[in-house]
Amino acid sequence: MQYDVMVIGSGPGGYSAAIRAGQFGLKTVLVEKDPKLGGTCLHVGCIPTKALLQTAEVYDYIKHPEEQGLYCENPRLDMPKALDRKNKIVNKHASGVSMLMRKNKVDVMAGFATLKGGGKVEVRGNDGSTKTVEAKNIIIATGSEARMLPGLAPDDTILTNIEILNMQHVPQTLAIIGAGAVGVEFASMFQRFGSKCTVLEMLPRLVPVEDEEVSKELERVFKKQGIRCETGARVEQVERTGNGVRLTVTLATGKTEIIEAEKLLVAVGRRPNTDAIGLENTKVETERGFIKVNQYQQTAEPGVYAIGDVVAGTPQLAHVATMEGMIAVAHIAGKPVRPINKNRIPGATYTEPGIGSVGMTEAQAKAKGYKVKVGKFPFLANSKASILGHHEGFVKIVSDETYGEILGVHIIGPHGYELIAEAVAAMEAEATVETMINTIHAHPTLYEAVGEAFNAVYGQAINA
Numbered sequence: 001m002q003y004d005v006m007v008i009g010s011g012p013g014g015y016s017a018a019i020r021a022g023q024f025g026l027k028t029v030l031v032e033k034d035p036k037l038g039g040t041c042l043h044v045g046c047i048p049t050k051a052l053l054q055t056a057e058v059y060d061y062i063k064h065p066e067e068q069g070l071y072c073e074n075p076r077l078d079m080p081k082a083l084d085r086k087n088k089i090v091n092k093h094a095s096g097v098s099m100l101m102r103k104n105k106v107d108v109m110a111g112f113a114t115l116k117g118g119g120k121v122e123v124r125g126n127d128g129s130t131k132t133v134e135a136k137n138i139i140i141a142t143g144s145e146a147r148m149l150p151g152l153a154p155d156d157t158i159l160t161n162i163e164i165l166n167m168q169h170v171p172q173t174l175a176i177i178g179a180g181a182v183g184v185e186f187a188s189m190f191q192r193f194g195s196k197c198t199v200l201e202m203l204p205r206l207v208p209v210e211d212e213e214v215s216k217e218l219e220r221v222f223k224k225q226g227i228r229c230e231t232g233a234r235v236e237q238v239e240r241t242g243n244g245v246r247l248t249v250t251l252a253t254g255k256t257e258i259i260e261a262e263k264l265l266v267a268v269g270r271r272p273n274t275d276a277i278g279l280e281n282t283k284v285e286t287e288r289g290f291i292k293v294n295q296y297q298q299t300a301e302p303g304v305y306a307i308g309d310v311v312a313g314t315p316q317l318a319h320v321a322t323m324e325g326m327i328a329v330a331h332i333a334g335k336p337v338r339p340i341n342k343n344r345i346p347g348a349t350y351t352e353p354g355i356g357s358v359g360m361t362e363a364q365a366k367a368k369g370y371k372v373k374v375g376k377f378p379f380l381a382n383s384k385a386s387i388l389g390h391h392e393g394f395v396k397i398v399s400d401e402t403y404g405e406i407l408g409v410h411i412i413g414p415h416g417y418e419l420i421a422e423a424v425a426a427m428e429a430e431a432t433v434e435t436m437i438n439t440i441h442a443h444p445t446l447y448e449a450v451g452e453a454f455n456a457v458y459g460q461a462i463n464a
């Protein structure tokens with residue numbers, strides 16, 4: 001039998017593409033090498049990380065409840081229990097994905113897929129048996145895995161996102177190399193769990209893809225919370241000691257320092273999973289290992305598409321993978337397709353304070369020659385932030401003075417990763433600063449700060 005669509009990999013990109021293909025009535029098969037569906041995001045990425053970050057948030061609250069007249073005697077963290085809860089959430093959603101496959105009449109095959117060319121794919125089962133499956137269209141959604149520093153391999157001392165999510169106890173000291181989303185989220189988590197965290201980033205600022213002022217604010221608050229942040233730092237050497245690691249680091253000042261830690265998290269980016277998937281049997285082109293695609297996610301091999309982390313030039317985000325899946329399937333089905341507008345991809349980083357952003361940073365907008373007008377509003381002046389007891393951060397609007405076009409919105413503050421939704425919708429609808437000023441924001445809410453920041457573009461914020 002020949003399938004209309006074969007999806008390889010069941011992460012958010014792959015499973016969503018399979019569902020959409022099923023909804024379109026296409027005969028679809030989803031191939032997954034791991035025992036459960038869901039991929040990195042569900043098993044060792046977004047979902048378990050955010051589940052534990054929720055535990056960190058609650059723990060942080062109950063450590064200092066007196067302000068609210070509450071008394072919790074001896075709060076303590078039972079890590080194995082917290083991990084249990086995290087695992088339950090993961091498993092529940094993995095079953096949910098399987099259920100959705102049945103609901104949408106998607107066949108699921110367990111095994112490792114290798115493209116053989118001409119629409120043929122060999123699937124090797126865990127028992128070693130192989131089967132050749134044919135599909136008119138193939139969507140490669142094999143994802144990525146953590147990049148390691150040369151000469152290092154992960155174990156129970158040197159960790160990636162996988163090992164750190166199953167640590168049975170909280171280390172006294174945690175060193176983190178890399179201050180992208182992975183590095184700062186785990187720093188924020190383990191600082192609240194009680195570890196002394198040190199973040200080492202080679203670039204001059206934390207979260208380097210964010211607006212510069214966001215990076216600065218995160219560093220300020222992290223330092224206040226007790227997280228050591230060393231930017232412009234070069235890790236010269238990593239040695240294992242009897243009870244942890246010893247890092248030789250050249251700091252931004254030029255001084256070399258030895259930093260010892262019980263555990264080390266390496267969070268320096270991710271490499272695409274393209275090994276052994278048979279790209280050499282096709283015309284698929286790659287760039288530093290990532291698969292090259294056009295705006296409809298088509299590779300250079302007819303009938304072969306790629307989506308998600310494995311794709312070149314795409315931010316490695318679950319929601320981007322999902323949208324790319326929708327585009328690939330719509331294209332296959334001959335439905336209307338609108339390629340992704342890369343300026344409207346939200347970023348969401350679950351630190352405390354949280355970060356949400358969309359569009360151009362101030363520096364990017366200026367570099368593009370826009371007549372930039374910025375509006376900023378601090379959470380210090382937002383009543384809901386006071387109620388929550390989280391005052392750090394601000395909302396920053398980057399707009400073009402000429403027509404009031406919204407070029408970018410950058411939020412750091414309580415639930416910043418949720419608050420960004422309004423800005424993404426506004427940009428998608430091509431709303432102007434004016435439209436947003438006339439949009440009523442409920443009171444008292446955190447997102448009033450977004451409305452105020454739009455007013456601040458014209459120097460007309462009410463509460464600051």
Ligand code: NAD
Pocket residue numbers: 149177178179180181182183185200201202203207208233234235267268269270315316317347348349350
């Ligand atoms: P990243 O590429 O976002 O960040 C890696 C950081 O490590 C960079 O800032 C880089 O400058 C730094 N770095 C690289 N080599 C270094 C070295 N030798 N010494 C010191 N610093 C070094 O990668 P990540 O944080 O590992 O995340 C991987 C991907 O997953 C990213 O695309 C990220 O956006 C995504 N992700 C997103 C979320 C989220 O959206 N909440 C969460 C986790 C991961």
